[in-house]
Amino acid sequence: MxxxxxxxxxxxxxxxxxxxxxxxxxxxxxxxxxxxxxxxxxxxxxxxxxxxxxxxxxxxxxxxxxxxxxxxxxxxxxxxxxxxxxxxxxxxxxxxxxxxxxxxxxxxxxxxxxxxxxxxxxxxxRARVRSRVARTEPTPVDVFTPSEKVVAIGSSTGGVEALLNIIERLPANCAPTVIAQHMPASFTRSFAERLNRASAATVTEARDGDPLVPGRVYVAPGGDFHLEVEGARHLRCRVAHGDPVSGHCPSVDVLFSSVARAAKEHAVGVILTGMGRDGARGLLAMREAGAKTLGQDEATCVVYGMPRAAYELGAVERQLPLEKLGPAIRNLTNKEVER
CATH class of the missing domain: 3.40.50.2300 (Response regulator)
Structure with a gap:
């Protein structure tokens, strides 16, 4: 009880x-x-x-x-x-x-x-609640040149703090990044603005037709909208009304599956803290398409539900603590590291 x-x-x-x-x-x-x-x-x-x-x-x-x-x-x-x-x-x-x-x-x-x-x-x-620890300043990379990859991130319970931790570590010219966070419709615009204030990149609530370009982060609108990525050579956001998928709207599965189709191996998928299984199948589709996939580890999750489901399904290539996910995303999308 x-x-x-x-x-x-x-x-x-x-x-x-x-x-x-x-x-x-x-x-x-x-x-x-x-x-x-x-x-x-x-x-x-x-x-x-x-x-x-x-x-x-x-x-x-x-x-x-x-x-x-x-x-x-x-x-x-x-x-x-x-x-x-x-x-x-x-x-x-x-x-x-x-x-x-x-x-x-x-x-x-x-x-x-x-x-x-x-x-x-x-x-x-059932959540893991700890004293709030001050976030450390990110360690800058000497040179960052965005590769042609797109980053897709999914999160739910505990995701606000987790996303702030990651987004503030991205460089101003970061790879285009799309986010599906389970959140009420009335909160997502304010959340995007809050992320934007903490970020060197530009963060906005996604709009239908927005082109995916370096230095931009797109947050899925809440309510009855799904965010997808579509296009071939030039990727863009697709924002449309839809029914819940995996119990949610916006759905992480919908976002990840669209990135698997559109970007294939030119993508990085990241699944963060949250309850349930949303995102597990979509992240597996990304990995099978050749994308790099990361999951937040149990010790730093508020709720180790979505990352666990994805890991047990074989969708997660590497599990990392929250503070290491931002640097990992930078390295995986930095053309200078690939050289």
Whole structure:
């Protein structure tokens, strides 16, 4: 039984969250708190396995409280956020700090809006949560000349921090890079902007028809869109509505499979932390087409699900800790290293 503490300044929202969680026989709501000060005492008294945490609250906002949790007593946290751009930006900051996942608040008193909350809380209970470690400055390469390769990256739970770690290590003229991260539709544009601020390259939300060129990183839009790579000599993004594949939209399998078809051996595939199997079959297709394939290792994953599935399927050529994936991608796409 997973014990959950619900933290939200709205009594109505606390009731909705508690009702959604209590409906699952594997979850027990052991307490509620209306602000971080009450939550701090509740954590000491109740020792919950997981916390659901509102972003904006009185006395101390959720981001500041989360930072203290991750610094002093790391534990699984699922953020509960509004759909506003401000809420999205704050939630992304929380995921970067170490929150396991996020869920959108429903627009009204509608518990259906929390249909995936119980699932996310159960995943969080199994996640590997550690004190946030300051990221080290990347070691620059003397010369980087992009080869003709394209990089495809897939991630889910824990992917925000992992992707930041990798993207900030890419050179300004990096190989064209496409990303599928499981994320709500309202968050992907803010996430692309956040990556762009941390990167020497230019990061944008992918648009249909965008040409794949060096120095650009393209993030799949969330919601009911899939991102694919198409073309022969000149590759471009294809962004189109679609049904979930491998349980997700955007799907990592869809992205990787398209890269296998379009780029063949001129590609690098990378699968990062996440729950489930999305990306395993697509990464195998990339490897069978001649692409280089990398997987994040278990020790540095928040959830070692997607990389495990890909590794067990034979899709992963090399497993590496998170901090070594960025340099590995640089080396595999650097024409100077190939010479």
């Amino acid at each position: 997973t014990r959950v503490l619900v933290v939200d300044d709205s009594s109505t929202m606390r009731r909705l969250i508690s009702a959604a969680l209590s409906a699952d026989p594997e979850l027990e709501v052991v307490g509620e708190a209306g602000d971080p000060l009450q939550a701090r005492e509740a954590i000491k008294a109740l020792n919950p396995d997981v916390i659901t945490l509102d972003v904006e609250m009185p006395n101390m906002n959720g981001i500041d409280f989360l930072e203290r949790i991750m610094r002093l007593r790391p534990m699984p946290v699922v953020m509960v956020s509004t759909l506003t751009s401000r809420g999205a930006e704050a939630t992304l900051a929380a995921l970067e700090l170490g929150a396991v996942d996020c869920v959108e608040k429903p627009g009204g008193a509608d518990p259906i809006g929390f249909s995936r909350l119980a699932e996310k809380v159960k995943i969080a209970a």
